[in-house]
Amino acid sequence: MHLVTGGAGFIGSHLVDALISAGKKVRVLDNFSSGRMEFLEGHSKDDLEIVVCDLLDPSGVDDAMKGIDTVHHLAANPDIRLGVQVTDTDLKQGTIATYNILESMRKSGVSKISFSSSSAIYGEADEMPTSERYGPVLPISLYGASKLASESLISAWSGTFGITAWIHRFANIVGSRGTHGVIYDFVHKLRNDNTRLEVLGDGRQEKSYMDVQDTVNAMLHVIGMHDDGVSLYNLGTDQTVSVSTIARIVVESTGLADVKIEYTGGDRGWAGDVPRTWLDVEKLKSTGFQPKMTSEEAVRGCAENLISEIGI
Amino acid sequence: MHLVTGGAGFIGSHLVDALISAGKKVRVLDNFSSGRMEFLEGHSKDDLEIVVCDLLDPSGVDDAMKGIDTVHHLAANPDIRLGVQVTDTDLKQGTIATYNILESMRKSGVSKISFSSSSAIYGEADEMPTSERYGPVLPISLYGASKLASESLISAWSGTFGITAWIHRFANIVGSRGTHGVIYDFVHKLRNDNTRLEVLGDGRQEKSYMDVQDTVNAMLHVIGMHDDGVSLYNLGTDQTVSVSTIARIVVESTGLADVKIEYTGGDRGWAGDVPRTWLDVEKLKSTGFQPKMTSEEAVRGCAENLISEIGI
Numbered sequence: 001m002h003l004v005t006g007g008a009g010f011i012g013s014h015l016v017d018a019l020i021s022a023g024k025k026v027r028v029l030d031n032f033s034s035g036r037m038e039f040l041e042g043h044s045k046d047d048l049e050i051v052v053c054d055l056l057d058p059s060g061v062d063d064a065m066k067g068i069d070t071v072h073h074l075a076a077n078p079d080i081r082l083g084v085q086v087t088d089t090d091l092k093q094g095t096i097a098t099y100n101i102l103e104s105m106r107k108s109g110v111s112k113i114s115f116s117s118s119s120a121i122y123g124e125a126d127e128m129p130t131s132e133r134y135g136p137v138l139p140i141s142l143y144g145a146s147k148l149a150s151e152s153l154i155s156a157w158s159g160t161f162g163i164t165a166w167i168h169r170f171a172n173i174v175g176s177r178g179t180h181g182v183i184y185d186f187v188h189k190l191r192n193d194n195t196r197l198e199v200l201g202d203g204r205q206e207k208s209y210m211d212v213q214d215t216v217n218a219m220l221h222v223i224g225m226h227d228d229g230v231s232l233y234n235l236g237t238d239q240t241v242s243v244s245t246i247a248r249i250v251v252e253s254t255g256l257a258d259v260k261i262e263y264t265g266g267d268r269g270w271a272g273d274v275p276r277t278w279l280d281v282e283k284l285k286s287t288g289f290q291p292k293m294t295s296e297e298a299v300r301g302c303a304e305n306l307i308s309e310i311g312i
Numbered sequence: 313m314h315l316v317t318g319g320a321g322f323i324g325s326h327l328v329d330a331l332i333s334a335g336k337k338v339r340v341l342d343n344f345s346s347g348r349m350e351f352l353e354g355h356s357k358d359d360l361e362i363v364v365c366d367l368l369d370p371s372g373v374d375d376a377m378k379g380i381d382t383v384h385h386l387a388a389n390p391d392i393r394l395g396v397q398v399t400d401t402d403l404k405q406g407t408i409a410t411y412n413i414l415e416s417m418r419k420s421g422v423s424k425i426s427f428s429s430s431s432a433i434y435g436e437a438d439e440m441p442t443s444e445r446y447g448p449v450l451p452i453s454l455y456g457a458s459k460l461a462s463e464s465l466i467s468a469w470s471g472t473f474g475i476t477a478w479i480h481r482f483a484n485i486v487g488s489r490g491t492h493g494v495i496y497d498f499v500h501k502l503r504n505d506n507t508r509l510e511v512l513g514d515g516r517q518e519k520s521y522m523d524v525q526d527t528v529n530a531m532l533h534v535i536g537m538h539d540d541g542v543s544l545y546n547l548g549t550d551q552t553v554s555v556s557t558i559a560r561i562v563v564e565s566t567g568l569a570d571v572k573i574e575y576t577g578g579d580r581g582w583a584g585d586v587p588r589t590w591l592d593v594e595k596l597k598s599t600g601f602q603p604k605m606t607s608e609e610a611v612r613g614c615a616e617n618l619i620s621e622i623g624i
Binding site for chain 1: 399400403407408411415433435436444445446447456457458463468470473542
């Protein structure tokens, strides 16, 4: 059986769908702080168990670990910006949660973990696109720090206790069921006021985006290719999209005319924001994997999907 | 005033000596789990304050932060091997302790931190010598994981809250007042039984060593060169020394004849041991710093010093 932490969340619930489609039994572990039960609808009780539990509850984690073959650890504080206000959110929901998962695996003899890391670990890299071999990795957000700390714990568990691990360094992932991020923010701002769109920063920030379905397929592709040690891949697309382009795409997708786009200015959206992230995905592509959607297609698809879901 | 965490420990106490020699006032924060009061003898109360406190006590840390200009954060679990038995030692004494320091600095407006990291963060690197630009960094010990997690927190604090940080990735540091490590172990084994010396592993493990006095000088040199952002340097020497050479040097230094050196076998001393570490120190040398002692000189000096201190 596969355990998916954060399985009721954005990417987690898509992974649950994909695992069940592939004939696996899945147990979801989620505290439903941002996950939603409706993301898990449509599966039979034979295929899917749902455990409501916080990863900071070690005995709850131990219970959920029974009978598990592979852990897919996706649970995390989903909002990278919160670190500025409350500094221990990422430490607890990221680093300590990952420790609790690993320790429970060790005690239960579970030996395989797939982990969703982030391009945020690279901080303001001076090499673009940024490959897995880039160093030193100096995250600038507390979210990025917790992802790098979690990677390091997983790597140490592999080196010390012999587990197999797949670490996925995600670009910005977008698609249906998204609960945060720039597209989500823009659409919600336009629902509140359809005459203007406030954009944090100067709009020139640019990042790689990847469609969530491509992301889940890439994760399962990587897991299928390696069966020992630590396998680490950037998951993303070849291109970047700027924030001003995203603003334009979102406005186009709404069909609204005469929306005034207003920039707050500055080279980043908030403290800890990385102005430019562009992942080198040659390693992933060299395995034969090719994302179906470009960054811009993924952004447009996400915007159109969200607008049709919630209206404008 | 300078705050030195772990200031009663091996490297910390040498740093305290150097800071006071340079005319600084110093406050030591130490839980005395491995630090020793006698390492701090000889300083006047005008120059040195000693606070007995664990870094897991946030209010104690806050009290010690008052009036501090620069934090030198050296406190950590000193024995890398303990991670195999108790898996949360490094998480608590490393990662969470560093978080507590950073959060206390933020609340108190202290903006400078010098941090002792480790070559352990590189894990089993496939590039020798290993430069600061090496990636991906995949530590194999829980100690290494906690050092990388601490680096990432410090880097995030700099990116998010604007602190200045100096990160020192240490080679194996040796010298007087050492409380652990291979030379310490060998000398103590020979004190117990002067006919044989058991060596963990096959003796072919090789690492870079640096004399503690060179290390402290290098730290202060790096701090003097940069005054914003994150400055990250490997601190070490150009050479490696094998474990079997260390065994020979220690036996020679004792003056004992007919000691039988016995190897337990295997390519590493314990789970999480990195068989070969060799730091690229070109970046440090390019700043004009040159260690006074080679790896082998540092090892021999440490062995001779320890033997003269405790007898054989």
